[in-house]
Amino acid sequence: MDDIVKAALKKWPNVPACHGWLALDARGDWYMRDERIQAAGPFPQVKGSRITHDKLKDFIHRNYAADEQGAWFFQNGPQRVYVELEVAPWVWRLQADPAGPVLVCSHTGVPAQFQSAWLDEHGRLFLDTDLGLGVVHTLDMEAAAQAVETGQWQVRDVRFAELPARHAYVLSPQRAQA
Template sequence: MTTPVPHWPDVPACYGWLSLDARGNWRLKEERIAHPGLIAFLNAHYAHDAEGNWLVNNGPQRVYVRLERAPLVLRLQPDGRLSSHTGRAVTPRAPVCIDEEGCVVLATDAGPGVVDDRDLASFVAELRDGQGQPASDETLLATLTGTAVEALFWRGHRLVACPRSALAARFGFQLDPQAADAAAGPRGSA
């Protein structure tokens, strides 16, 4: 006698319930999630699909995440390491972009992330010009406005200006998967 192979039921994807704020806090219907077990579950099951939508796999269901700034929120650790809001150590890669509001988004081996605003002073302190000298306020301001003549570098990666409105496209992620899904037209459930 053959035992049937169990399979996941066909369940619809979930949109509009789960979000990630600019400081790496999970939110369920705009309420901050505080339960350590639920946060650990969300962090452990956080992933992305081929279209740049970030989601949490909840068994057979995909729960899509609306992003305030970027898929990851990055913290600069006192020992120089970089970690994501999920607790994973990440390695920075180019590009390193700064928008007109001073938010820094960069690529990592785990995906794109925004530097937590509480760490921006430490980030700026690490900026160097082409001669390895600390960045001047004037050069940083010129970089923010896209008028810099002199390049700035963070950990060897050039800092480039990028309008906030272009960051998601540049890094290949969707801020609001529901909006992206609706724009693509009808699709089957994920």
């Protein structure tokens, strides 16, 4: 977490949390969801405005974490902005390495260590890592297939609805709060 964020938390410790205004899709893209967008429908059916500003995305990435209940948030100064998740708290980017295992990195740029692989009924590949559960980015399925074909990863079937409870995360903190 950024030092400026830690200082703001000390200065203003009781700022109410924000729900519904920020979302993360299955490709690792962040979306702002103002009141009009929230009223138009739930995420991901109505996504909102994609965040494209690199410095803002970097700031979100550095201050992205989970609370004790498994709800993910972005600590924006003294305010905790809870994140609506399309499928998981992490989106994995993969890089095939001919000399060793496939390298796994989060959408926030943090390297992760593979632990297990899961395939849901929609054909999405999830990896459990030392950081937690995430979905493999669609552009990286070739590297994932290589890991499976070479025996690096053994894939197990799972129903998508089981993943949040099994891996202790909340898809919609706003709906969980209601």
